[in-house]
Amino acid sequence: MPLVSIIVPVYGVERYIERCAVSLFEQTYKDIEYIFVNDATPDKSIEVLKTVMERYPERAKAVRIVEHPQNRGVSAARNSGVEAASGEYLWQVDADDYIEKNAVRTLVDTAEQHKADVVVFDVNMVTADGIRLDAVLYNSKEDYIRRMMQHTEKCAHWNKFYRRSLFVESGIRADEQIRLADDYAVTPRLLHCAKRVAALHEPLYFYETMNQSSYMHNLSRSAIESQHRADGILTAFFADKPEYLDIVAVLPQRSMVSLIKNTDAEGWKLIKEVYKDCLSCSGRQMNLVNRIIFNLAKCKNDRPLRAFMRLYHMR
Numbered sequence: 001m002p003l004v005s006i007i008v009p010v011y012g013v014e015r016y017i018e019r020c021a022v023s024l025f026e027q028t029y030k031d032i033e034y035i036f037v038n039d040a041t042p043d044k045s046i047e048v049l050k051t052v053m054e055r056y057p058e059r060a061k062a063v064r065i066v067e068h069p070q071n072r073g074v075s076a077a078r079n080s081g082v083e084a085a086s087g088e089y090l091w092q093v094d095a096d097d098y099i100e101k102n103a104v105r106t107l108v109d110t111a112e113q114h115k116a117d118v119v120v121f122d123v124n125m126v127t128a129d130g131i132r133l134d135a136v137l138y139n140s141k142e143d144y145i146r147r148m149m150q151h152t153e154k155c156a157h158w159n160k161f162y163r164r165s166l167f168v169e170s171g172i173r174a175d176e177q178i179r180l181a182d183d184y185a186v187t188p189r190l191l192h193c194a195k196r197v198a199a200l201h202e203p204l205y206f207y208e209t210m211n212q213s214s215y216m217h218n219l220s221r222s223a224i225e226s227q228h229r230a231d232g233i234l235t236a237f238f239a240d241k242p243e244y245l246d247i248v249a250v251l252p253q254r255s256m257v258s259l260i261k262n263t264d265a266e267g268w269k270l271i272k273e274v275y276k277d278c279l280s281c282s283g284r285q286m287n288l289v290n291r292i293i294f295n296l297a298k299c300k301n302d303r304p305l306r307a308f309m310r311l312y313h314m315r
Helices: 017-025 045-055 074-084 103-114 141-149 165-170 182-193 221-238 242-248 251-261 265-274 288-297 303-314
Strands: 004-010 032-038 063-067 089-092 118-127 130-134 160-163 197-208
Touching: 004 017, 004 045, 004 074, 004 103, 017 032, 017 045, 032 045, 032 074, 045 063, 063 074, 074 089, 074 182, 089 103, 103 118, 103 160, 103 197, 130 197, 141 182, 141 242, 160 165, 160 182, 165 182, 182 221, 221 242, 221 251, 221 265, 251 265, 251 288, 251 303, 265 288, 265 303, 288 303
Parallel strands: 004 032, 004 089, 032 063, 118 197
Antiparallel strands: 089 160, 118 130, 118 160
C-alpha cells in the first residue's frame, strides 16, 4: 500500500493536540508517516504529543518532529513538512482538528481508483451548537478553482488529499511572508497543475471553529496584508490563463469584500487601508451583493456599510 505523509503544524494547540494525535494514530490504514512541525510553540503542545505517542508505540516509530528554533509562521511550517515528507500521498491536518478513523484508507482508495492527483472531500464543522456538514461542491476543476478565488469554496489544505509529486513537479510552496491565507495562495495553483481531481462526498475531517487563536478571532493588519499579498500571487499566476481573466480582474476586491463580511466594523478601517490601491475599480464583475458592499466600503462614513451589513447578516 502507498505511504501517506500527514503533516501537522504545531503552535499554541496544547488544548487540542491530544484529540488530533489520537485520531491520527488510530487510523485503520497502516502505512502512514507523521510529520509534526514544532513552530517554536510557547506552550506544552509537544509534551502533550509525546505523552500521546507513548500510548501508541507502533505509531510512535513513524513520527518525526521537525523543530523550528524560532517561530516562522504556518506557511513555513507547512513548507518544512512538505520537504520532510516521503510518502506517495500527502495530507495537511491542523492540530486543533481531527479526522475519521477510516479517513486515510478511504482517501487512498479514492485516489487510487480515480488515479487522482487531488481528492477533495466533505468536512464536519464543529461549532458551539454541534456538528454540521459542509459539503464540497465540485463540478469541474476550472469551476472549482474559480469559486475558490471568488471565496465561495474552501481553499483549505485540510480537505484536499494530494499526490506528493504535485508539489515536487510544480515547485509550488507557501509564501513564508504570508501568515493568513497561505492555503488561498497555494491551493488554486496546485489544483491548476493537477491532471486529475476527484470529489468524495464523505465528511472525513472535523474542523474546529471555536479555537479563539484562529485568524478570524484575531484579525490584525499583518493578517490583512497577508491576504493582499496572496491576491498578488494568484493574480500573477493566473494572469496569462484566459479562462480566469474575469476572476483575476477583481481578485483583490473580492478578497476585501470577503474580509468585510467576516469581521466587524472595528476591522473595516484596517481592511480599507490595506486595500486602498484597489478602490478605484468599479467592481462590476462581482455579483450585486458584493458590488454593494465594495462600493459602500469606499465611503469615508461607515454608517451606510454598517446598515447594509446588518441586513446582510440577518438574511
